Amino acid sequence: MSDLIELDGVEKVFEVRRKTGRLRREKREVRAVDGISFRVPRGEMVGYIGPNGAGKSTTIKMLTGILTPSAGRLRVAGLDPSRERTKLAQRIGVVFGQRTTLWWDLPLYDSYKLAHRMYRIPDARFRENLDRCVELLDLASLLDVPVRQLSLGQRMRGDIAAALLHDPDVLYLDEPTIGLDVISKAKVRQFLRDLNAERATTILLTTHDLTDIEQLCKRVMVIDHGRLMYDGALAGLHEAGESERTLVVDLERELPPVQAEGARVVKVEGPRQWLAFPASASAAPLVAHIAQAYPLVDLSVREPDIEAVIARMYDGRPLY
Amino acid sequence: MAETVTERRPAPGVWATYRMIAGMWIRSTLAYRASFVMMLVGNFLVTAFDFVVIALMFSQVRSLGGYSFAEVAFLYGTSTTAFGLANAVLGSIDKLGARIRDGTLDTLLVRPAPVLAQVAADRFGLQRLGRLLQGVLVLAGSLLSLHVHWTVLKVLLVPVMLLSGTAIFCAVFVAGAAFQFWAQDAAEVQSAFTYGGQTLLQYPPTVFAKDMVRGVTFVLPLAFVNWLPALYVLGRPYPLALPAWLAFTPPLVAAACLTLAGQAWRVGIRSYRSTGS
Numbered sequence: 057m058s059d060l061i062e063l064d065g066v067e068k069v070f071e072v073r074r075k076t077g078r079l080r081r082e083k084r085e086v087r088a089v090d091g092i093s094f095r096v097p098r099g100e101m102v103g104y105i106g107p108n109g110a111g112k113s114t115t116i117k118m119l120t121g122i123l124t125p126s127a128g129r130l131r132v133a134g135l136d137p138s139r140e141r142t143k144l145a146q147r148i149g150v151v152f153g154q155r156t157t158l159w160w161d162l163p164l165y166d167s168y169k170l171a172h173r174m175y176r177i178p179d180a181r182f183r184e185n186l187d188r189c190v191e192l193l194d195l196a197s198l199l200d201v202p203v204r205q206l207s208l209g210q211r212m213r214g215d216i217a218a219a220l221l222h223d224p225d226v227l228y229l230d231e232p233t234i235g236l237d238v239i240s241k242a243k244v245r246q247f248l249r250d251l252n253a254e255r256a257t258t259i260l261l262t263t264h265d266l267t268d269i270e271q272l273c274k275r276v277m278v279i280d281h282g283r284l285m286y287d288g289a290l291a292g293l294h295e296a297g298e299s300e301r302t303l304v305v306d307l308e309r310e311l312p313p314v315q316a317e318g319a320r321v322v323k324v325e326g327p328r329q330w331l332a333f334p335a336s337a338s339a340a341p342l343v344a345h346i347a348q349a350y351p352l353v354d355l356s357v358r359e360p361d362i363e364a365v366i367a368r369m370y371d372g373r374p375l376y
Numbered sequence: 377m378a379e380t381v382t383e384r385r386p387a388p389g390v391w392a393t394y395r396m397i398a399g400m401w402i403r404s405t406l407a408y409r410a411s412f413v414m415m416l417v418g419n420f421l422v423t424a425f426d427f428v429v430i431a432l433m434f435s436q437v438r439s440l441g442g443y444s445f446a447e448v449a450f451l452y453g454t455s456t457t458a459f460g461l462a463n464a465v466l467g468s469i470d471k472l473g474a475r476i477r478d479g480t481l482d483t484l485l486v487r488p489a490p491v492l493a494q495v496a497a498d499r500f501g502l503q504r505l506g507r508l509l510q511g512v513l514v515l516a517g518s519l520l521s522l523h524v525h526w527t528v529l530k531v532l533l534v535p536v537m538l539l540s541g542t543a544i545f546c547a548v549f550v551a552g553a554a555f556q557f558w559a560q561d562a563a564e565v566q567s568a569f570t571y572g573g574q575t576l577l578q579y580p581p582t583v584f585a586k587d588m589v590r591g592v593t594f595v596l597p598l599a600f601v602n603w604l605p606a607l608y609v610l611g612r613p614y615p616l617a618l619p620a621w622l623a624f625t626p627p628l629v630a631a632a633c634l635t636l637a638g639q640a641w642r643v644g645i646r647s648y649r650s651t652g653s
Binding site: 145 | 388396479480
């Protein structure tokens with residue numbers, strides 16, 4: 057049994073009461089998660105994506121034991137999360153991108169000392185893990201700084217370290233790069249790659265940033281309206297979504313829309329034009345053609361936006 | 377297959393968790409020393425004002441509901457001490473609603489430690505000792521000035537009453553917090569029973585309407601915090617003509633209340649819904 061995460065027909069139904077009159081209330085059921093099944097073997101790094109309100113966070117909360125599923129079977133590291141929540145807590149690490157688990161008014165190191173005591177980490181192991189995180193996440197100069205004085209990127213790195221001191225088997229990351237600058241993002245990604253390679257830590261990652269997925273995950277799962285719409289390689293997701301990249305070209309002057317094979321102009325603003333072309337195609341011939349036929353000043357290529365990919369991908373039915 | 381590297385040890389218990397979290401909060405408040413001292417003094421003064429009101433009344437009248445100043449001070453001291461202890465231990469549990477609303481309860485739920493202990497120790501502050509200190513002082517003063525024929529039973533009943541009373545107030549705090557899983561803005565309702573209950577018990581039962589006294593005896597058993605045992609110590613009959621042996625039942629009532637509150641808490645946490653993100 058090497059599947060660390062197992063879900064079989066998991067559902068979560070919320071009952072929502074809405075005011076419809078002065079006293080009258082209407083009860084309505086919202087199926088936040090509507091029958092999801094998947095398995096994640098040990099050591100896999102999976103991207104879990106979907107639009108806002110798709111059911112990502114609800115799934116993660118059931119996997120951590122915060123929420124009790126309404127139906128279905130759920131196991132993480134062989135444990136039933138909601139029934140064995142405190143036991144499971146020893147085996148998982150959780151990073152909520154939007155809220156910190158660190159102690160606001162105390163030096164960063166104090167939060168780690170608490171983890172040391174609360175998770176009952178053997179001293180030598182704690183030292184070793186902390187030293188490693190401090191080195192790889194560049195925390196040495198921050199340990200004495202009160203958390204409230206840390207920047208967002210520094211705090212995120214601090215949070216990731218806090219989630220890993222007890223050697224979790226599974227790491228859940230909820231938007232780990234949200235709001236970070238390019239350098240911080242790169243640091244965090246490199247760290248996660250190393251962690252996954254060296255410790256075989258299983259990582260489940262939710263994100264809005266497609267680059268996170270591209271650089272980290274071989275497998276991606278897409279959820280919408282509480283259902284799993286796609287489960288497979290990232291490349292397949294692009295095909296399924298017929299996703300398009302955008303070439304932005306700055307011409308010398310205002311010109312009628314550029315004519316180029318395999319691309320279409322989607323927007324014109326003065327001398328600047330936006331061309332969409334399939335994500336699977338190379339940009340080189342397109343650029344060469346435009347550079348030859350038009351007075352080109354500058355250009356840039358934009359990767360497809362994950363929301364757009366997903367939006368185009370389906371009209372409400374699973375694709376596989 | 378990579379084996380689990382560390383051996384997983386059992387989660388820390390309730391008290392160990394409480395001490396850890398409370399310790400973190402004490403260090404956090406000490407980061408703002410001046411504010412801590414002001415809070416401590418403020419807490420003492422604000423709660424002491426309750427007693428000043430009673431003292432002012434007695435400057436105009438000789439007795440209140442048939443009770444002397446020393447007797448009312450005894451009720452006040454027992455009620456405030458029991459409540460002060462409960463409030464010091466888990467007073468900020470009524471902030472649970474706020475933690476549910478802003479979603480930060482989630483971060484407590486993923487730690488390998490009992491949530492009740494974490495929530496109880498949440499925002500723990502030594503300034504809460506201000507209220508307790510004030511109650512203890514009034515109680516000590518009343519014991520010195522009371523004209524009571526002390527028996528062994530009466531002497532023993534005083535500490536039993538204080539501990540049971542603390543437990544009953546703790547149960548009310550926990551039950552109120554459990555209720556916040558369904559109604560996150562119920563902190564005010566809870567305050568009515570905790571702070572309100574404490575104030576009610578500072579006065580003799582004879583000044584209240586019979587129905588009120590019935591309510592806090594049979595429905596929400598606050599009367600067992602101090603009224604029933606204290607009236608036995610003072611040698612006074614209970615207004616509802618209840619048998620005198622009820623004065624010795626507070627430990628049983630407290631145990632029942634704690635059990636019920638614990639059940640409510642477990643049900644509450646299982647029905648926790650978390651926030652949208």
